[in-house]
Amino acid sequence: MLTLFHAPMSRSSRMLWLLEELGAEYEVRYVSIRRGDGSGGPDEANPHPHKQVPALLHGKTLITESSAITLYLTDLFPDSLLGRPIGHAERGPYLSWLAYYSGVVEPVATMNFMGLTASNPQFAHVYEDMAAHVIGTLTQQPYLLGERISAADILLGSALGWMRRLLPESDAVDRYVATVNARPALTRAREIDSKPDGFHD
Numbered sequence: 001m002l003t004l005f006h007a008p009m010s011r012s013s014r015m016l017w018l019l020e021e022l023g024a025e026y027e028v029r030y031v032s033i034r035r036g037d038g039s040g041g042p043d044e045a046n047p048h049p050h051k052q053v054p055a056l057l058h059g060k061t062l063i064t065e066s067s068a069i070t071l072y073l074t075d076l077f078p079d080s081l082l083g084r085p086i087g088h089a090e091r092g093p094y095l096s097w098l099a100y101y102s103g104v105v106e107p108v109a110t111m112n113f114m115g116l117t118a119s120n121p122q123f124a125h126v127y128e129d130m131a132a133h134v135i136g137t138l139t140q141q142p143y144l145l146g147e148r149i150s151a152a153d154i155l156l157g158s159a160l161g162w163m164r165r166l167l168p169e170s171d172a173v174d175r176y177v178a179t180v181n182a183r184p185a186l187t188r189a190r191e192i193d194s195k196p197d198g199f200h201d
């Protein structure tokens, strides 16, 4: 049994989206989290070591960190077109983009958005290189891995759908955000979030 510890309008929303993409049977446990506006607070029912979301329980196994959960889930559903199983020609690029998303794109784009790169030339350079890499990739091809969407696009597409200004202006990125965010599984995930009731399959 899969249980997603989730708070609406947060980084766990993209995991709800991914679970819908995979056609998984899962339970959602709604937990409170500390919100940026000072509301909310840590929830004792949340097994995440920092009381953050997302957290996923698979039986007794706890998985945290969005990229790790993404890889875990797509490996658990190897027939899904969103993953790239071991042996697949795109397995290496898939792992690279998952790690790059969490290790570079999200922290660096967030720092830039908060104005923390402007005063530091080294950080500014890291942001510019990252943005050039992502925009360059999406200018050459429709998705991060090429012609076919992967769960790495769910991570990046959801972040950009929430905050397009994480990356500079680019028609290719605008098209990408529109395409990835038009997926029916995202609509289903939003519907589930609007009426929390526990089990979904």
Ligand SMILES: N[C@@H](CCC(=O)N[C@@H](CS)C(=O)NCC(=O)O)C(=O)O
Residues within 6 Å of the ligand: 009, 010, 011, 012, 033, 034, 035, 050, 051, 052, 053, 054, 064, 065, 066, 067, 102
């Ligand atoms: N690196 C983590 C970040 C998780 C994270 O920051 N989650 C936020 C929600 S968007 C949270 O739970 N914040 C509450 C807190 O930090 O106490 C991941 O991607 O899974």
